[in-house]
Amino acid sequence: MSKKEEFVAAIQKSYKTDKPVIHLGSAILDGEIISEAKVSLPLRMMNRHGLVAGATGSGKTRTLQVFAEQLSAAGVPVFMSDIKGDLSGIAQPGKTNAALEERSQILGNVFSPKGYPVELYSLSGQKGSQMRATILEFGPILLSKIFELNDTQSGVLAILFKYADDKDLPMVDLNDLKKVLNYLSEGPGAAEIKGDYGSISSSTAGTILRKIVALEQQGVGSIFGERSFDINDLIDRVDGQGIISLLNISDVQDKPALFSTFMLSLLAELYQKLPEAGDLDKPKLVFFLDEAHLLFKDAPKAFLDQIEQVIRLIRSKGVGVFFCTQMAQDVPVSVLSQLGNRVQHVLRAFTPQDADGLKQTVKTYPKSDFYKIDQVLTTLGIGQALITVLNDKGIPTEVAATHLLPPTSIMGPMVQAEYDQHVQQSTLYQKYKDPIDPESAYEMLTRRMEEHAKVEAQVKEEVQEVKKGKEEKGMISEALNSPLAKQIGREVVRGVFGMLFGKTTRSRTKKTGGFFGF
Structure with missing residues (x-):
């Protein structure tokens, strides 16, 4: 058996399943795309979480788009952050061209343009339905x-x-x-x-x-308040297809701590409110956190502990979480160890730090009989990735350098007029448009x-009255004890006694002729 035949057999055996899957593409060996070596991810393993990583411009966003499209088609709702505002085209069928048709043929597929149900959200309320949360829902750790x-x-x-x-x-x-x-x-x-x-x-x-x-x-204080966003609006379907909820954060890109923390608050609320679900054939919701490094940058320990707890426990609620970032090292080890599915786009090793990151990334992959992992990671083309996922039994699959499927919807934003119309026609836009002040x-x-001020004023007034009364009493007492008052008193006494003695003498003189009667 040739190396190619061994490779195809290994890939087919590793990825074989009769369960519903996300089709990712076909494996590559020695630069050749082998269409029959299909690479896929079982839907029931999506709640084991995952990582989509790679250098800028390597195709991570389009990989997320492929995930979202196929999840929606399978009836699984999706939540994604739209960093640059260029994912809204998922709502409209893609336009075929020679390159897309050629790519599909190489992969053994037929390119069929298709649009998907999309809800557009915004933290400012300017780019979609207003997303809000109360201060109480955020809690002190996320606010910090x-x-x-x-x-x-x-x-x-x-x-x-x-x-x-x-x-x-x-x-x-x-x-x-x-x-x-x-x-x-x-x-x-x-x-x-x-x-x-x-x-x-x-x-x-x-x-x-x-x-x-x-x-x-x-200008982003509006994200706190009522009406608070109802997470049940994320878990919705239209005509059997899962809703793709896009949070457009292009207008708050300069506030990474705000939007990344807000998305984590949604995850925390999902964990708190959703009932236990156990192992499902497909998840209730898949949550994609783009630019995940912003979430962990300068994060305090209490914050990291909360993320770790949510990621570890939310799986049992039927929710899958995928982190999207440039380097696997952007995600803390305690979180990275819980991510069972890996899609790694090309890595650049231009600096000593990049080289160290490459070595660390290589160590996280299972051993391969067909690839030198370090060489593959630095030579992947745009739209290609090194993949290992969990099969339907929870066992890591063979590492496969994969030529990824192209999205079937528009790879870019909607025209602005169509975007605005899409937002205005949304029932959720009307639901969350006007704030409530309870x-x-x-x-x-x-x-x-x-009330406290009134009581203080009343007490102060009573104190003033008492003080005034004491002051008046003191003034009288002081006046009575002054030298002048004493002098006047003596004069009054003398006058009174003088009058009394004068009257007595005159009276007695008239009767007896003298005071002693002489």
């Missing part, structure tokens, strides 16, 4: 990541959430957060929390407040502070 707080400041933020939870104060938007912060740092609550929670210094409170105001000034911590604490 957005505000880039240090450990001390994160601890204070945790105090705000604990107090709000203990006192049944709903924190919905940034106004609520600011009000709770003000109430506990400078308002009546400062003395209240000292014993149970600890004091909040004015400098720490000022820093957190400045972070909040800066976010508001950047009674929350802001209104409740405002009333409490007003």
Whole structure:
């Protein structure tokens, strides 16, 4: 048996299954694309998570598009972040050309243009249906990541959430957060929390407040509030096809901590609200996190621990998560070890750091009898990738350098007019368009502070009255004890006694002729 025959037999045996699959392409050996050596990923293994990595321009975005198309066709909803705003073309059938037809023929396929059901979302509300979350849903750990707080400041933020939870104060938007912060740092609550929670210094409170105001000034404060996004809207189908939900973040690209953390908050909510599902023939939802390195950059340990927990446990809820980034090393080892499926596009080794990253990546692949992994990873063409996934029994497949299938929808954005029309016609756009302002911590604490101010004013007034009374009493006492008052008193006494004695003498003189009767 020749090397090629051995290779084909190994690939066919490794990837063989009678379960529904995502068709990825055909394997390559010694530069030859072998159409019968099919490479695929079983749908039931999609909730074992995965990694799509590779250098800029290597075709990662189109690989994500192929995944999304086939998942949708299989009835599996998809959530994807659209970093550059160029994935909206998935909603429209692709246009055939000679290159696409040739690629399909080499892979033993027929190119059939097709569009898929798409929902367009935005964090600013300008590029699609407004996605929001309440402050309470975000929690202190994710907010600390957005505000880039240090450990001390994160601890204070945790105090705000604990107090709000203990006192049944709903924190919905940034106004609520600011009000709770003000109430506990400078308002009546400062003395209240000292014993149970600890004091909040004015400098720490000022820093957190400045972070909040800066976010508001950047025009993205609208992501916090009601109506909060309902995750059930992600798990939807149209005519048997899964909805592809695209979060367009092209207008907030300069705020990576914001959009990456928001996507993680959606994952956390999925984990909290979805029931246990166990092993399914196909996942309920597949979640693609593009530019994943932004999620982990400068992340505190508490944040990383939360990601690890969500990724480890959300599999049992029927949700698969795929990270998309340039290097596998962009993902922490604790998370990387949980990713069972790998699609690695070409790696560049232009610097010593790149070379070290290449060596580390090679070590993460199973041993291959047909490839020198380090050589393959640096010589892959655009639209090619080194793949190893879990077969339907959960066993890692043979490593296969793969010529990937092309997307069947448009590889680019919709025309702007069509994009706007697509957004306006969405029922979800109307559902989330207008914000709701429920009674929350802001209104409740405002009333409490007003009542406290009234009580303080009343007490102050009573104190002033008492003080005034004491002052008047003191003035009288002082007046009575002054030298002038004493002199006047003596004169009055003399006058009175003088009058009395004068009257008596005159009276007695008239009767007796003298005082002694002489």
